[in-house]
Amino acid sequence: MRDNIIHSYLEKIAFNADGLVPVIAQRHDSGEVLMMAWMNREAFEETMRSRQMTYWSRSRGKLWRKGETSGNTQKLVEMRMDCDGDTLLAQVEQKGPACHTGAPNCFFTAFADD
Amino acid sequence: MRDNIIHSYLEKIAFNADGLVPVIAQRHDSGEVLMMAWMNREAFEETMRSRQMTYWSRSRGKLWRKGETSGNTQKLVEMRMDCDGDTLLAQVEQKGPACHTGAPNCFFTAFADD
Numbered sequence: 001m002r003d004n005i006i007h008s009y010l011e012k013i014a015f016n017a018d019g020l021v022p023v024i025a026q027r028h029d030s031g032e033v034l035m036m037a038w039m040n041r042e043a044f045e046e047t048m049r050s051r052q053m054t055y056w057s058r059s060r061g062k063l064w065r066k067g068e069t070s071g072n073t074q075k076l077v078e079m080r081m082d083c084d085g086d087t088l089l090a091q092v093e094q095k096g097p098a099c100h101t102g103a104p105n106c107f108f109t110a111f112a113d114d
Numbered sequence: 115m116r117d118n119i120i121h122s123y124l125e126k127i128a129f130n131a132d133g134l135v136p137v138i139a140q141r142h143d144s145g146e147v148l149m150m151a152w153m154n155r156e157a158f159e160e161t162m163r164s165r166q167m168t169y170w171s172r173s174r175g176k177l178w179r180k181g182e183t184s185g186n187t188q189k190l191v192e193m194r195m196d197c198d199g200d201t202l203l204a205q206v207e208q209k210g211p212a213c214h215t216g217a218p219n220c221f222f223t224a225f226a227d228d
Contacts, residue, residue: 009225031145036201082220087150089221106196107203
């Protein structure tokens with residue numbers, strides 16, 4: 001994707017006071033919600049250029065190229081934005097498990113009645 | 115759901131500095147991601163008690179019983195939490211469109227190449 005297009009998209013996103021936007025990663029074929037993480041402007045630009053999901057790690061305070069060490073990369077299929085521009089939905093191809101625990105996705109805890 | 119169970123779940127959730135947690139609402143049958151909104155402790159309690167999705171409106175600064183005026187309610191099917199407890203995934207039955215624009219979901223803007 002060309003830089004001028006990426007920049008025009010950046011202008012539409014309502015980054016929060018910390019310069020971040022939440023990003024929901026969803027498996028593009030099955031609809032499985034894999035995880036939620038954050039992007040700053042740089043992470044968004046790198047994701048759109050490389051088509052590999054790149055987040056901002058709030059705990060480490062640096063770019064987080066998903067799967068860089070684990071190999072469990074996420075290839076971007078389509079990036080979507082919500083109606084008020086403050087949340088992104090990334091439809092991805094997930095290689096291996098998405099969660100650092102080894103689970104297929106991060107939402108393995110259900111709040112059931114018992 | 116009994117109050118003591120709801121309270122034990124509340125203790126597991128990592129609310130942010132503003133006392134809020136992001137909640138992804140997903141259609142339980144098709145996997146469609148509908149919207150992302152926020153809950154505080156009270157909204158979570160009310161949602162788990164009533165099984166009707168209740169958020170915290172950051173713009174209005176009050177509880178937001180989804181569909182209270184529009185009729186487009188979301189019935190909770192299952193509430194899930196991610197691996198580090200700072201994001202919730204609510205699988206719901208959506209009545210009517212989920213988005214205030216009248217769209218089926220809030221993510222109708224795609225960042226395409228042209």
